[in-house]
Amino acid sequence: MARSDGAPARGVRVWSARTDRPAAQEEALLDLLTPAERERYAGMPREARSPYVTAHALLRLGVARVLEVAPRRLHVVRDAVGRPVVPAAPWLRLSLSHTRGAVLVGCSAGSPLGLDVERVRPVRGERELAARVLDPADLTRWSRLARPAARPALFARWTCKEAVLKGLGTGLAGGLRRVRAEPGDPHRWSVAGAPVPHWLTTPLAVGPHHVAALALPAAGSDQTLLEGERHGQRAVGGVQLGEQVGDVPLDAVLGDGEPSGDLLVAHALGEQREHLLLTGGEGDLA
DSSP: OBOTTSOBSSOEEEEEEEOOOOHHHHHHHHTTSOHHHHHHHHTSOHHHHHHHHHHHHHHHHHHHHHHTSOGGGOOOEEOTTSOEEOTTOTTEEEEEEEETTEEEEEEEESSOOEEEEEEOOOOTTHHHHHHHHSOHHHHHHHHTSOHHHHHHHHHHHHHHHHHHHHHHTOGGGGOGGGEEEOTTOTTEEEETTOSSOEEEEEEEOOOTTEEEEEEEESTTOOOOOOSOOOOSOEEETTEEEEEEOOOSOHHHHTSSSOOOSSOHHHHHHSSEEEEEEOSOOOOTTO
8 A cells, every 4th residue: 555655554574695605696686786886895805795685685675576676677885874765765765784694674654774694703802892772771781691691681782772773874983881771661762852852662683693682763653564464473572573485586576577476575685684673572681
């Protein structure tokens, strides 16, 4: 269903995908990128290339499905702070995040949103990092966690805060410590002095080695999924996942024809998940 301005009904859709692409598939996805994006890709270290091309191809394929246009005909530019924008659909808000092993892409019909995904990994000076990232109350709870749980909990809180900052359009330059958890709810956040001061975050399940979060403004947070096919749904941390794995050849998906009723992203990227926003979930530091 479309709004009077041509936008789909209000809602949020988030896609995730792995980044260990076969070489031939990565080349096919690269063909979806703009010349500037391909030039940037060519200058990247090898380990950074697959997350980059997967994220940007996923963005183009997913948004093309929402707008019902062919992926290669979709014109995507960057705004003043580097966020992707579709000039033909100014009401569409976009966010993407990528790291080694996983990417996230999200779109919203009108509401700002932010996404962040991080690979849980050892870091030098983990306690010092926690002191820089966590609020005092969070830091106290974190220090009491058993070591196997402490590292993913730290990265989970990091993703929540960075997702909020990306929703505001500042990214890490906005300062993680500015994002403060509100008392009594580990997924409600305040950012003093921000144009949108109150946010809600929802954890997203993207695999055993990653943590991820979606941030939306607390006002009007009753967002629902844009219409789409869903299979094998299950509740995970307050977010329902519908998994689809397509078996259509990649060259058939990336042709110039109009999108079919199947999920293009699933067909193009293999193992892919579509996250349906329902309610906030419970975090490890709750």
